[in-house]
Amino acid sequence: MMRRLQWRLRGFLSFSSVTARLVAVSVLVHVVLLVADRVDYIHNHSSFGYLLQRCFALSWPLLSQGFFWQPLTYLFLHASWLHLFLNMWALSVFGGALERDHSSRFVLRLFFSGGIAAALGWLAYTALLPSLPDMSMLTAWLPADIAVTLAAGSGFSGSLESSVCLGASGGVFALLAAYLAIYPERQLYVLLFFVIPLKVKCRTLLWILLLLTFCDWFLIQSPIAHSSHLAGGILGYLAGRRIKKPSFKTAKMKTEF
Numbered sequence: 001m002m003r004r005l006q007w008r009l010r011g012f013l014s015f016s017s018v019t020a021r022l023v024a025v026s027v028l029v030h031v032v033l034l035v036a037d038r039v040d041y042i043h044n045h046s047s048f049g050y051l052l053q054r055c056f057a058l059s060w061p062l063l064s065q066g067f068f069w070q071p072l073t074y075l076f077l078h079a080s081w082l083h084l085f086l087n088m089w090a091l092s093v094f095g096g097a098l099e100r101d102h103s104s105r106f107v108l109r110l111f112f113s114g115g116i117a118a119a120l121g122w123l124a125y126t127a128l129l130p131s132l133p134d135m136s137m138l139t140a141w142l143p144a145d146i147a148v149t150l151a152a153g154s155g156f157s158g159s160l161e162s163s164v165c166l167g168a169s170g171g172v173f174a175l176l177a178a179y180l181a182i183y184p185e186r187q188l189y190v191l192l193f194f195v196i197p198l199k200v201k202c203r204t205l206l207w208i209l210l211l212l213t214f215c216d217w218f219l220i221q222s223p224i225a226h227s228s229h230l231a232g233g234i235l236g237y238l239a240g241r242r243i244k245k246p247s248f249k250t251a252k253m254k255t256e257f
Contacts, residue, residue, distance in 0.1 A: 184203040
């Protein structure tokens with residue numbers, strides 16, 4: 001067991017896999033932005049980090065002016081170390097498993113196509129957001145204290161002209177959903193609330209993720225871009241449904257983690 005784990009870790013750290021290279025680029029970009037953020041571009045007003053983020057994160061005003069690279073480059077920008085860690089952990093686990101079972105090309109194409117679908121989903125939802133009904137009606141039936149607490153967490157109310165999207169979540173959710181679609185009966189160990197170990201089937205995990213996504217999206221209304229997660233996940237799930245599953249023996253050898 002330990003020998004198998006060491007072999008996989010050695011293969012990942014050798015940068016021979018697409019997954020490892022995507023992780024390395026994302027970490028490098030985050031470090032560059034942190035360093036650039038410490039240098040003033042306009043004295044006491046803006047930094048080089050802010051300038052780079054605005055150029056390469058997903059932003060409709062700049063995208064409409066010809067910044068065509070943004071639906072790809074925003075995948076490598078992250079808001080914090082925690083944001084980066086969660087995305088890179090999921091990318092390593094599910095991207096690495098898919099790469100072992102299928103191919104590097106499959107992972108690369110799915111990551112970027114999922115990211116583009118996520119970008120389009122986020123742009124469409126953000127454009128429609130001002131015309132959507134007030135989501136606070138969904139919490140009207142709750143006790144007053146809980147409703148007020150949830151309302152205080154409502155973080156995203158920006159317009160398409162002022163909002164920015166960044167992070168690899170769209171591509172990661174495409175890989176995650178593809179894995180769950182290809183192996184619906186496979187059992188995984190997950191940490192519930194990052195503490196409680198729980199063994200669930202992939203099909204069950206998919207429903208849990210959907211439930212948590214919609215609860216946070218419509219009840220808590222945090223600033224997480226759930227529309228991009230959903231769009232990337234849908235594309236990944238449809239792609240996974242089209243993939244021929246490997247034999248049980250091969251799958252068991254290659255994708256235990």
